[in-house]
Structures are given as C-alpha cells and as structure tokens.
Amino acid sequence: VLVERGGEIVLHEGYGLANREAGIPVTPRTVFGLGSIPIDFTHVALLKLMEEGKLSRDDRVTEFFPDVPEDKRSITVGHLMTGASGLPDFHDLPEDRDPDHSWIDRDEALRRMFGQELLFAPGTQREHSHSAWGMLAAIVEVVSGKSFRDYTSEVIYEPAGMVDTGFNGDPVPADRLAIGYSSRTDGEQNAPPHWGPTSWLVMGSGGQVSTAADLYRFQKALREGRLLGEASVRRYFGPTDGDGMARAGDQYGFWCGYSQGADSKFIVLSNNGDLSSVERRRALQRLGEDLLELVRSDPGGTEGALDPAERARRAREWVELINRGDAEAFVEFSRMYRAPAEDQDGVDADRARQYDDFRRDWGVLKDVEVRTNEPRRVVVRAVSERAGTMDFVFRFDRKEPGPILAIMIERVEEEGPGDR
Known part of the structure; x- marks a missing residue:
C-alpha cells in the first residue's frame, strides 16, 4: 500500500505474505502482476506518438495493417481507445492452453482479432475491449518501428525511473516475488516469471509486473511533464483530472486499486484478489474506497464546498x-x-x-x-x-x-x- 497526501508519501508498507509456502512477507519492494494496468502504459505510448505527429485518433486501421476485412475497415485509433471499435473483449480460443498465457505472436493475434465478429458497427456503441488495446499495441510497434517492450521502456519506464517494471517471463528474485492466490493457477509457481513471455493474447492490456513505488513514479512523471506535454497530460487524465478509483485484476489472484490525483493518491497491489470470490472482491473494493476517501480529504480541514x-x-x-x-x-x-x-x-x-x-x-x-x-x-x-x-x-x-x-x-x- 502506498498513500500520498498533499504531495507527501505518508504510507508505504507491505502487509501479509508474498509467498505463503516459504513464509516470505510482502514488503514495499515486492513485485506483483498488474492485471490490466498496462493499458495505462499503452495509452501514454499512443499519446506520445500523437505528440510527435506520427499518429492521429482519426487514423483507420487500414493505414497500419493489410487485408483488413470490410466490416472493420472503418475502425479508427480513436474507436480502439474509447471502446467504440466493436471488437470483443478478448481473442483467446477454446484450444489455447491458457486464456492469457498461451503463446501467440502479433500476427496471430491480429488474425484472430480481424476474424472475430464485431459486437456492433464501429463508432455506434461502447464496450470495453482488451483486444482493442492489443491492436493498439501492435499499432505502436508499426508506427514506432520498435517492439512494444522497447518503445515503452524508452518513452515511459526509463524517463520515469521505473526500475522494477517488466513483462511476464522476466526473472524476479524469490524474496521479492508475489505468488498469486486464486482458484485459477498457471506455471510451476503461480506468478508472472513462470508464465512464459508475455503473449499477444494480452500484450498492451496485461502481461506485466511492477511495484507500488514504480506505479507512483509513473504517475509522478506524468504530472511533472517528463513523459508527455501539458495538453496530452490533460487528455490522459480526462475531465475529472484523475479523481476517482481505478481497478485492475486478473484470474490468477493479482488485483490493483489506485487513484491518480495530482498530489494525493493511493496504490494497492494484492496477490489475494481471486476474482471468483465475492467476499475478497468486496473487501478489496471497500479498502480502495476507504483509501480514496482518505486521500481526497483535505489535510487542513474536512469541510466541502457545498452546504x-x-x-x-x-x-x-x-x-x-x-x-x-x-x-x-x-x-x-x-x-x-x-x-x-x-x-x-x-x-x-x-x-x-x-x-x-x-x-x-x-x-x-x-x-x-x-x-x-x-x-x-x-x-x-x-x-x-x-x-x-x-x-x-x-x-x-x-x-x-x-x-x-x-x-x-x-x-x-x-x-x-x-x-x-
């Protein structure tokens, strides 16, 4: 748990066990799976390319990929970023060994995405899609000429000083690794280093690891203009300026709740977030709500602006x-x-x-x-x-x-x- 209030970190502690079997405690340096938080990184990468004049929200997918089926030729970058593409949420198949970790490359992922039936005509409705963010990650690669890993490292992790952010399959010391505890498991140990390299089943929308401290560095770098210009930062945080709680999780026990206020925020990473457990989900949701109320409260007083x-x-x-x-x-x-x-x-x-x-x-x-x-x-x-x-x-x-x-x-x- 990391809590910032009034521009100062007032809490940064670990609670519980990162590895129950080995009795290894959670510490501020523990590395967790991130669920779908990497969508935030993909978002910043896209805004960076837009700032450089290499990409536009109005660009159609036909500008980046050949042989796009007729029903998907009108999909734009903006549609993909706002849930308006019509693409289903995921593109795994029943025969995949695991819905997130089975290895497929970028070409296979695009073949599957373009082969799916749309939920609705592009631009007519909105429905969140992890597949859309996977397609956006592929666009980042095509436009930048670099791998998604290399480009995000160059424009996000390195300038932000994020030293513990990586991808599935990257080695993590045993005393710093959180094991996921859930009804669904994968690998020799249920943790990202044992899931194989990040598959294009989830590239751009998952498949990464980090610490609370690194996620704090990411947000701080954004606010300080080290990753994007002022206009792009405003676009990233949106009309509420990041006020509110976001949540991310996976099927393997990892859960994250966080807020993105300018000088007051919280970040919670958990390895006990089994999404099949209503009780656990509710407890984590309440924890996030309590922390959100804390960071939103005025250190100099609690009165609101309305009577x-x-x-x-x-x-x-x-x-x-x-x-x-x-x-x-x-x-x-x-x-x-x-x-x-x-x-x-x-x-x-x-x-x-x-x-x-x-x-x-x-x-x-x-x-x-x-x-x-x-x-x-x-x-x-x-x-x-x-x-x-x-x-x-x-x-x-x-x-x-x-x-x-x-x-x-x-x-x-x-x-x-x-x-x-």
Whole structure:
C-alpha cells in the first residue's frame, strides 16, 4: 500500500505474505502482476506518438495493417481507445492452453482479432475491449518501428525511473516475488516469471509486473511533464483530472486499486484478489474506497464546498430522475456537474444508454432517503422494484462548489438490524 497526501508519501508498507509456502512477507519492494494496468502504459505510448505527429485518433486501421476485412475497415485509433471499435473483449480460443498465457505472436493475434465478429458497427456503441488495446499495441510497434517492450521502456519506464517494471517471463528474485492466490493457477509457481513471455493474447492490456513505488513514479512523471506535454497530460487524465478509483485484476489472484490525483493518491497491489470470490472482491473494493476517501480529504480541514442541504438535493435529484422517464433531463444533469469531455457527444450517448439500462434493470425507485450527508460523501438509499434495496454513494469535490466526482451503486443485503 502506498498513500500520498498533499504531495507527501505518508504510507508505504507491505502487509501479509508474498509467498505463503516459504513464509516470505510482502514488503514495499515486492513485485506483483498488474492485471490490466498496462493499458495505462499503452495509452501514454499512443499519446506520445500523437505528440510527435506520427499518429492521429482519426487514423483507420487500414493505414497500419493489410487485408483488413470490410466490416472493420472503418475502425479508427480513436474507436480502439474509447471502446467504440466493436471488437470483443478478448481473442483467446477454446484450444489455447491458457486464456492469457498461451503463446501467440502479433500476427496471430491480429488474425484472430480481424476474424472475430464485431459486437456492433464501429463508432455506434461502447464496450470495453482488451483486444482493442492489443491492436493498439501492435499499432505502436508499426508506427514506432520498435517492439512494444522497447518503445515503452524508452518513452515511459526509463524517463520515469521505473526500475522494477517488466513483462511476464522476466526473472524476479524469490524474496521479492508475489505468488498469486486464486482458484485459477498457471506455471510451476503461480506468478508472472513462470508464465512464459508475455503473449499477444494480452500484450498492451496485461502481461506485466511492477511495484507500488514504480506505479507512483509513473504517475509522478506524468504530472511533472517528463513523459508527455501539458495538453496530452490533460487528455490522459480526462475531465475529472484523475479523481476517482481505478481497478485492475486478473484470474490468477493479482488485483490493483489506485487513484491518480495530482498530489494525493493511493496504490494497492494484492496477490489475494481471486476474482471468483465475492467476499475478497468486496473487501478489496471497500479498502480502495476507504483509501480514496482518505486521500481526497483535505489535510487542513474536512469541510466541502457545498452546504449540506444542497449536497442532499443534488444527490436526491439524480436518484429521482430515474423515475421520471426523461433521458434528456438525465443527460443534462450529468453534463451540468462534470467538466466537458473531449468527446461530449459520445459521453452524452453513453449516458442516455446508461439511463435506459437503469430503467430496465431497476424499475421504479421507492422510499428515497438520504442516509448519510458528509462534506464529501452523500448516501441515498432507495428500494428498487426489481433489484431490492440499493445505496447510491455520491462523492463531491471538496474545493469546487458543484462537481459530483463519482457515483457508486451498491445492492444492500439486509442480514439483521443495522447490518448489511
């Protein structure tokens, strides 16, 4: 766990065991599998090439690869980066020994990606795709003329001073290696050095290792302009400037939760994140939420920018909009309390689809009640006719009077008086 507050690292400690069988403890120098965090590295590599004028978001995949099937010829770099390509999430096959670690090269990966049936026509919807980030990694190689490993090392890891970031199959000393503990395992030991070299099943979206300290160096280098120019850094962090919690994990026990605030952030790496265990996922999610609340709190005081009545009104309004059947009003509300996005039309379309999903899955919300009203956190509870009791957790900016930074939705399970 690494925590920065007000520009100062206030916690950097290891907890538990990196290797249970050998009794090796987790320390700040322990190396973990990263799940899908490498998407962040691929994102920076693409922005670097765009800064150099070698790549554009509007470039079509036909500019980089021959013999692209007709239904995929309109896919652009921007589509791949924003989940709008239509590509399925992964491109492993049933006959692969392992869905992440079986070796395939770049050409085979592209053959599979281009051979898949699209989920939707490019640019018409959004659905996260690891395969899309794999295709983007291939574009990085084609445009840079270097391997993905070499290019990311040159423009990210070396200038950021990331000394412990590498790929599957790279050797790691036994006393620094985290073993993954999960219902799914692979290799002589369930850890990246024993999984073989990073396959193009996950290149660009996974298959890498690092430490909390290196991930902190990565974010610090970004903020200080050592990796990208100011405009590209703004584009990377987006309209919320990195405020919020991101999560990444794999099937082999590795999990990461992190935030990317300018001078306050947290990073958690775990080797006990079995994604098949609801209990473990929930515990890690709660840990991340608690740390996010900590790093967002003002060291000089806890008062938010809005008075309690206005906070409660805005949170209730969001929930009650679900019952109105007015998607346009919902989109307008969402736009009102967030900074403009680069692709505002796409964001608005996503919000409208999201609203339809909420209406379908939840039905009418009754008994709307504000349960918690804190300077930066409001919890509204409601009873859904289709999904039971639900908590809507709203997080507000502590400095600016207005922005709702994040909304988390939890289904409440009543187990007894006051318990859930």
